[in-house]
Amino acid sequence: MIKSTLFLALLSLLTCRNAQGDVAVTSSEMETATGLDKGTAPIPGANRTAEYFPFLKNKRIGLVANQTSVIFLNKNPSDPLHKSKHLADSLLNSGIDLKKVFVPEHGFRGAADAGETFEDSKDPKTGLPIISLYGKNRKPVAEHLKDLDAVLFDLQDVGVRFYTYIATLQLVMEACAAHGIPLIVLDRPNPNAHFVDGPILEAEHRSFLGLTEIPLVYGMTIGEYAGMINEEGWLEGGLKTDLKVIPIADYKRDVPYSLPIPPSPNLPNDQAIRLYPSLGLFEGTTVNAGRGTPYQFQCFGAPFLDPNTFTYTYTPEPNAGAKYPKQEGKLCFGMDLRTVDPPEAVDLRWLISAYQNRSGTEEFFITSGFTRHAGTSKLQKQIEAGESAEEIRKSWEPGIRAFEKIRSKYLIYPLSKD
Numbered sequence: 001m002i003k004s005t006l007f008l009a010l011l012s013l014l015t016c017r018n019a020q021g022d023v024a025v026t027s028s029e030m031e032t033a034t035g036l037d038k039g040t041a042p043i044p045g046a047n048r049t050a051e052y053f054p055f056l057k058n059k060r061i062g063l064v065a066n067q068t069s070v071i072f073l074n075k076n077p078s079d080p081l082h083k084s085k086h087l088a089d090s091l092l093n094s095g096i097d098l099k100k101v102f103v104p105e106h107g108f109r110g111a112a113d114a115g116e117t118f119e120d121s122k123d124p125k126t127g128l129p130i131i132s133l134y135g136k137n138r139k140p141v142a143e144h145l146k147d148l149d150a151v152l153f154d155l156q157d158v159g160v161r162f163y164t165y166i167a168t169l170q171l172v173m174e175a176c177a178a179h180g181i182p183l184i185v186l187d188r189p190n191p192n193a194h195f196v197d198g199p200i201l202e203a204e205h206r207s208f209l210g211l212t213e214i215p216l217v218y219g220m221t222i223g224e225y226a227g228m229i230n231e232e233g234w235l236e237g238g239l240k241t242d243l244k245v246i247p248i249a250d251y252k253r254d255v256p257y258s259l260p261i262p263p264s265p266n267l268p269n270d271q272a273i274r275l276y277p278s279l280g281l282f283e284g285t286t287v288n289a290g291r292g293t294p295y296q297f298q299c300f301g302a303p304f305l306d307p308n309t310f311t312y313t314y315t316p317e318p319n320a321g322a323k324y325p326k327q328e329g330k331l332c333f334g335m336d337l338r339t340v341d342p343p344e345a346v347d348l349r350w351l352i353s354a355y356q357n358r359s360g361t362e363e364f365f366i367t368s369g370f371t372r373h374a375g376t377s378k379l380q381k382q383i384e385a386g387e388s389a390e391e392i393r394k395s396w397e398p399g400i401r402a403f404e405k406i407r408s409k410y411l412i413y414p415l416s417k418d
Contacts, residue, residue, distance in 0.1 A: 042257060045186035045223065045246035046071050046087055046154050049094075052184055052246050056096050059149035062140075063088055064102040064133075064172055067109050068156035068188075068261045084260070087154055087186075088126060099147055100129040102140060104155060104168040106264045116323075134164075138208060139171035145179045153185045156263040157222040159192035160277050161201065162209040162373050165263075169222060170211050170229055177239035185245045187223030187412075191273050194254035194415070195219055196407065198277065198346040200399035201375035209372045215400055216346055216375065217277045220407060223247060228410040245412075252416040265321025266296035273297075274342035281351055281379075284370025286363055288332055292316030292325025300350065301334020302327055306357040312336040348389040355383055 045051070046069065063069070070084035091098045101108065107118055108130055121130045131137075131144055145151075153172060155165045169185070176183045198216025206212075212234050218225065223245040229235060230243050251257075262268050267276060272290075279297045282289040287305070290296040293314055301314060310333040316325040335350065355364055365384075371377050382392045 042189050042251040043249035044072070044188045045248060046188070048246055048249060049090075052152070052186065052244075053094065053096070055150065055182075055184060055244065056091070056152070059097065060147055061091065061096055061098050062100050062102060062145070062148045062151045063091065063098060064104070064151065064153040064155065064168070065108070066104060066106065066155060066263075068259075068263055069154040069186075070261065072260070087152075088123075088128065091152075092126060098128065100131055100144070102131045102133050102144070102151075102172065105134040105164045107134075133168050133171070138168070140175040142179065145175060145181055148181055150182045150184065151176055153183060153226075154188070155222065156188050156259060156261065157190055157225075158259075158263055158267065158273050158276060159190040159217055159219065160280060161198075161214060161216050161218060161375065162280060162283075163264075163276070164208055166222065166225055167208050167211050169226060170235065173226065173230065173241045173243070174236045174239060177235055177241040178237075180242070182242040182244065183226075185223050185226045185243065187221050187245055187248050189248055189251055189257040190221045190253075191257055191259060191270065192217055192277060193219055193221055193413075195344045196400055196404055197393075197396070198400075199374055199376045199379055199396055200403065202377070205371055205375055205377065207372045210375045215396070215403055218403070218407070219253075220411070221248070221253075221413065224410050224412050227412075228407065231410065232406065247412050251413050253411075253413045254415045254417075266291055268294075268296060269298075271298050271338060271342065275337060275340075277345075278343065278347040278350060279337075281346075281348075281370070281373055282354075284366055284373040285351075285354075286326065286366060287334075287354055288316050288326040291322040292319055292328060294319075295336070295338055296321070298338045299334055299336050300354065301332030302354070302358075302362075303330045303332055304358050304360040304362045305333045305354055306359055307333045309353070309357040310334045345393075348383075348392060352383055352389060 065087055069087040071087060071090050072084050074083040088098060088101055117135045118132050119135050120132050123130055153169060157165050173183060196215050196217060196219040200215055201210040201213045203213060212229060226243060227245060230241050258270050259273065267273050276297050279289045279300060282300050287300055287302045290299045293316055301310060312334050313331055315329060315331050316327050358364055365380050367380060370380050
C-alpha cells in the first residue's frame with residue numbers, strides 16, 4: 001500500500017476543500033493525479049470521482065467491492081508498484097461515511113477458491129464490517145441496509161454469464177430496489193465486451209451461475225448490463241432500482257484492454273480471460289481446465305483423454321485458488337493453449353474433441369454442473385449426439401439475434417470504427 005506520507009501528498013492533488021470544508025474534486029485534477037490522460041487509456045468509473053463523490057457527501061454508504069475496486073494512480077495500470085489505491089481507503093480518506101463493504105465470490109482480497117463460501121468478518125486495516133455475499137446470504141438483507149443511504153458497486157467483470165459477479169450485481173439491485181436505496185455502479189472495461197455468443201439461458205436452469213435469459217457471452221460492460229436488467233424489468237417482482245452508472249471515459253468496446261488486477265484467483269492473465277468463455281464449460285465435466293497449475297484456463301486435460309491425440313501432460317496440485325483441483329495428483333493428457341490466438345467466440349472444438357477422444361469408462365459430463373454452466377440441457381445432448389461445433393452454433397443464432405436487439409438499446413460505448 002502507499003505509505004501515509006505519500007498518500008497525504010497525493011490526497012492534496014486529488015481533493016480540495018470549499019469554504020465549508022466539503023471535499024470537492026474536479027475531473028481535471030483527478031485525471032492529472034491519476035495520470036490516466038485522456039486519449040491514452042480508458043478511465044474507469046472509479047477514477048472519475050468528480051462524477052460520483054457529490055452523490056456520496058453527507059450520506060451513509062455501503063460499498064460492493066473486492067481486490068479490483070481501485071483508483072489507478074499512474075499512466076500504466078499494469079505497473080503494480082504503489083500505483084493504485086483501494087476505493088474503500090480512498091473513500092475513507094476523502095471523508096466519505098463508508099459504513100460497510102459487501103463482498104462477492106472469492107472474498108475481499110480475491111483469494112478464496114471458486115465456490116468457497118465465507119462468513120462475515122471485519123477488515124483488519126480499516127475496521128469496516130465485511131458482509132459476505134457468498135455465504136449464507138447471496139443478497140443483502142434488511143439488517144444490512146437499514147443504516148445506509150446509498151450503495152456503491154465496483155467489481156471487475158469479464159463478460160461471461162457463469163462468472164458470478166453479474167449475479168451479485170442483480171441481487172444487490174433487487175435488494176436496493178426493495179428498500180428504496182439508490183445504487184451507483186462504477187463501470188469498468190470488459191475484455192469480452194465486443195462479441196455476443198453461446199447458448200441462451202433457459203428459465204428452468206436459472207441459478208447463481210445465471211439469473212437471466214442471456215447468452216453465455218453477452219458483450220456488455222457491467223454498467224451497461226445493469227441498465228439493461230433494470231429497464232427490461234428483469235429484477236425480481238419487476239422492481240426497478242434507482243440506478244446511476246458512472247461510465248468509463250475514452251473507452252471503445254473492441255479495443256483490447258488488459259486487466260491490471262486479476263479479477264479472481266484462476267483468471268491470472270489476459271489469455272485466461274479470453275479463453276474463459278470456451279474453457280469455462282469444462283467446469284461442468286471431469287476434465288481439469290488448468291486449476292491446480294500456473295496456467296489456469298490456459299490448458300485442459302484428464303487422465304482418460306487419449307495420449308496419442310493429447311500430447312501435453314501436467315499434474316494438477318493444490319495451489320492458491322485451487323485447494324482441491326480436479327484430477328489432483330494424476331497425470332493428465334491434454335492441450336496447452338497458452339500461445340493460441342483466443343477466438344472471439346465460444347469455441348466448442350476443444351470440448352468436443354475431448355469428449356470424442358476419451359478412453360476408459362470414467363464419466364465425462366457432470367450433468368447438473370454442466371447444465372448450470374451452459375444454461376441449457378441441450379448442449380450436452382448435442383455433443384453426445386455427435387453434432388459439430390458449427391451445427392450447434394447455428395442452433396444459438398435465433399436467440400443471439402433476439403438478444404442483440406435488446407442489448408443495442410443499452411450500449412454506452414462505441415466500436416473503434418464507429
